[in-house]
Amino acid sequence: MRLRSPSMSELHAFATAARLGSFTRAAEALCVTQGAISRAIARLESHFGQPLLHRNAHRLTLTDAGRSFLDAVAGPLAAIESASTAMLDQDRQHQLTLSAVPTLASVWLVPRLPDFHRRHPDIQLNFVPYRRDEDFSGATPDAAILAGEDGQWPGWQVDYVIGREMVPVCHPDRARARHAAGLWQSPAELMEEPLLYHTTAPANWQNWLRASGVPDAAPPLAKGFDQVSILIQAVKADMGVAVLQRCLVHDALEAGQIIAPFDLPVSLRRGYFLCSRREKRNHAALSAFREWLLAAAATDISPANSIAKQ
Template sequence: MRLRSPSMSELHAFATAARLGSFTRAAETLCVTQGAISRAIARLESHFGQPLIHRNAHRLTLTDAGRTYLEAVAEPLAAIEAASAAMLHKDRQHHLTLSAVPTLASVWLVPRLPDFHRRHPEIRLDFVPYRRDEDFSGPTPDAAVLAGVADQWPGWQVDYVIGRELVPVCHPARAHARRASGRWRSPADLLDEPLLFHTTAPANWQHWLQAAGVPSAAPRLATGFDQVSILVQAVKADMGVAVLQRCLVRDDIAAGTVVAPFDLPIRLQRGYFLCAPKERRDHVALSRFREWLLEVAKEDEQDR
């Protein structure tokens, strides 16, 4: 059977331009160029051999034939679009796209994901590139694990995950030598050591020292690193002492490759947060991931 109906793209271009009265606004709505809308309608008119739209400088108007055709196709076109959206939505309910701070993802999150997949084998989880300034505009993940403070993202669904607890770490030999010589009696004594730091959070040393009872501390920072993994390697190479989120060095402390000379329960406001637009709060996969993530993070922070 020979099909006499035009393409869906031509129908959508025609119906949207007719509804909005503008090629430009139709192009913006359908995320295409104005030229694409104009060409699609021109093909539609050529297909039927008659004009469907009157073009003028102010607003598009329909010809009698265009008005008749729009009345016939508008409702079926809307029904097809609604059915297609429902099918895609149903498929997406068990598919979650996520971005996360790379260090937290590699050191803390990914090693725990097998547990999530055992609990929820029906959910597909894909990671997309991390953007520090994620704003959920354009093609985006469903949710993102970002570093910051809770009130940094107004209007979003924001949950604290982990990372507020800071701890200084150093090479075991350095800690043993300083303690044997009596040089490390209080947190203030760390000011005499080379203080290693992360370049995105150089104030962490001052914040930690103040919380540890050294209110007038003015730490002289030694060497900065832009990646936590390299900073930890610098500690293992005995280049100095670093202050880091406990969750990122927990395994190293447990293995004895680094030690925490002053292991105090110091928490700051900055941490890692699961962020998502509020309209995605009913996304099935996101809800289940959120519930699991907050549970394992709480267990991790309680297991000191």
């Protein structure tokens, strides 16, 4: 029997380009070149003898024929992909491919991974590059630790991990000097200090102060840094006071390298979440990693190093 259906690669190229509205984004999702996507769709249109997509400078749109065809093949393609994933997962129950926000990975996650490997020596954990807009459209990763808020990823398996708890930090000498002078009796007094901040989250100071009982806080920010690691080094160099996620400064606090002048139970909305497709929920390696990760995060909610502990 002569087959009349096109190839799977052509179907996936068409469906992904239609969903994302871009050859470039489709190529990134499928881990191929933009030219490969363009050629696959051109072959598909030649096969059917009619255009399926309108090309313009801003976004791809479906023709009437393209919409009808996509409606017919989207479900079967998803079913084939899901079945293929399940079959492959049977051989990968002891392998886990993960991506993670680089800051959390380097500062918090990686130093704790030896404990995971001791507990689960049979699980092979591999990291792939982090994508801020991860949608699990490609073959990897199995799961990703992403920054965001509750409800941001409907339809996924999502677990809050850590990162909502915020704390101001400074050099120990600065804290002791202000304490000895009778200052820093309330969080509002921190606004008299050079306020250091992360350039992607300049509102953290205002949000923290308002949650700490300073309702009309309009803090004058001093110096901004685009990497948390550099911001922490600036605090260690006594350049000022910063407000950061507790998990990112936990080890420095425990080591006494920095101090929390006000260790208040302040939580903001954003945090780090372990995300995966729902069909991965029974993946053995992912289940073991999820259980370990949430337990590791739970141990980091103890009070930070503060003036009262000195």
